[in-house]
Amino acid sequence: MREDYTPSSSAAAPIEELVPDYVRNFQAYVPSKPDHLLMREYGAPFLHRLNNNENPLGPPPAAREAIAAHPVERLSIYPNGDSFELREALGRRFGFPAEQFLVGNGSTEVITSIIKAFCGQGDNIVTADKTFAVYEWVAEFSGIEARLVPLRDHAFDPEAMLARLDRRTKVVFVCNPNNPTGTYWPAGVLVDFLERVGERHIVVVDEAYCEYVTKAGYPDAMTLIGRFPNVVVFRTFSKMYGLAALRIGYMVGSAPVVDAVRRTCNTYSVNTLAQIAAKAVIADDGGHVERSRQMVQEARAYLSKLFDALELPGIGGEGSYIMVKVPINDTLMYRRLMRRGIMVRSMTGFRFPGWIRVTLREPEVMACFAEAFSNEIKAVRQAS
Numbered sequence: 001m002r003e004d005y006t007p008s009s010s011a012a013a014p015i016e017e018l019v020p021d022y023v024r025n026f027q028a029y030v031p032s033k034p035d036h037l038l039m040r041e042y043g044a045p046f047l048h049r050l051n052n053n054e055n056p057l058g059p060p061p062a063a064r065e066a067i068a069a070h071p072v073e074r075l076s077i078y079p080n081g082d083s084f085e086l087r088e089a090l091g092r093r094f095g096f097p098a099e100q101f102l103v104g105n106g107s108t109e110v111i112t113s114i115i116k117a118f119c120g121q122g123d124n125i126v127t128a129d130k131t132f133a134v135y136e137w138v139a140e141f142s143g144i145e146a147r148l149v150p151l152r153d154h155a156f157d158p159e160a161m162l163a164r165l166d167r168r169t170k171v172v173f174v175c176n177p178n179n180p181t182g183t184y185w186p187a188g189v190l191v192d193f194l195e196r197v198g199e200r201h202i203v204v205v206d207e208a209y210c211e212y213v214t215k216a217g218y219p220d221a222m223t224l225i226g227r228f229p230n231v232v233v234f235r236t237f238s239k240m241y242g243l244a245a246l247r248i249g250y251m252v253g254s255a256p257v258v259d260a261v262r263r264t265c266n267t268y269s270v271n272t273l274a275q276i277a278a279k280a281v282i283a284d285d286g287g288h289v290e291r292s293r294q295m296v297q298e299a300r301a302y303l304s305k306l307f308d309a310l311e312l313p314g315i316g317g318e319g320s321y322i323m324v325k326v327p328i329n330d331t332l333m334y335r336r337l338m339r340r341g342i343m344v345r346s347m348t349g350f351r352f353p354g355w356i357r358v359t360l361r362e363p364e365v366m367a368c369f370a371e372a373f374s375n376e377i378k379a380v381r382q383a384s
């Protein structure tokens with residue numbers, strides 16, 4: 001302790017004074033309560049979660065077998081600290097050296113690592129105003145400015161984003177396809193954007209839902225890493241591969257970028273079961289991807305028809321979700337649907353007031369949603 005420093009003897013030392021303004025002013029995300037409490041609170045006989053874009057088919061068979069075969073006694077052993085075997089498997093599958101992958105406790109952890117690696121005080125990140133909010137949140141609670149560029153026709157606007165870049169822009173986040181609008185940049189738009197950005201900024205292409213996209217013009221950003229060493233691609237095992245509970249996702253980029261990000265990572269944050277399950281599904285998805293795609297496509301067609309019949313505007317491009325505009329406040333609609341056992345995402349928090357987002361799932365659950373939603377819309381219209 002320095003000699004000219006005396007700790008305050010005041011008993012009521014205000015803890016808030018230790019908290020930087022950017023942390024104090026940050027509104028923390030409130031996770032939902034467990035199902036049994038929600039069912040009691042809303043008097044719902046069951047609960048279908050259509051709020052988090054989870055895959056109801058669960059993990060592919062190979063992941064289930066790998067987890068079941070793992071001896072319980074071995075849970076006393078720390079996981080491999082840098083997902084060594086999984087990175088080797090990813091390298092074989094995608095044609096990069098294993099060193100170019102970095103695995104995290106969900107791809108959300110990798111967002112934090114990348115911002116820590118590249119952004120210091122006074123720097124900024126650029127992304128859209130209506131996209132996956134974690135880019136913005138991590139920047140904000142780290143004291144980094146998040147520049148949010150309005151969507152254009154529900155899609156990321158490349159021109160407007162380029163106009164917001166400056167010397168202090170370190171990372172640009174592009175969500176492709178975008179959560180929640182389902183729009184995506186085709187290959188030509190992405191390549192043109194990267195050419196114009198140059199190499200002065202890291203460009204993250206978040207492909208959390210890429211496995212659901214079957215359109216011909218949809219780009220695989222991994223193929224651009226060789227040409228643009230500032231490109232980083234995010235993927236996750238939480239969506240298509242049904243491993244959300246195990247928390248595992250990864251980034252892939254050029255060696256110098258990954259080397260920088262690796263310095264800011266927590267070793268051991270990715271558990272053993274997650275690593276072995278992910279490795280198993282990379283080797284063999286057992287038809288799971290095709291089954292999931294089909295389920296989602298059928299659900300999208302079914303709900304689009306429903307929203308048309310109810311004369312409600314929808315936004316539903318790619319990904320395992322669809323949005324619909326409701327004639328009342330979206331939080332109110334959330335509560336009304338909760339009483340019927342349906343949990344959707346109310347979208348005010350995504351800057352889409354008056355909209356809800358619905359996860360595309362299996363036919364029985366979609367029919368259950370359709371009945372509850374139609375009844376609520378009818379009731380709202382009768383009352384007005």
Ligand SMILES: Cc1ncc(COP(=O)(O)O)c(C=O)c1O
Pocket residue numbers: 052053105106107108109132175179206208209235236237238244247248249
């Ligand atoms: C666009 C996008 N990126 C990343 C994630 C985070 O995925 P993970 O579960 O790997 O943290 C999500 C999850 O909702 C997402 O929608």
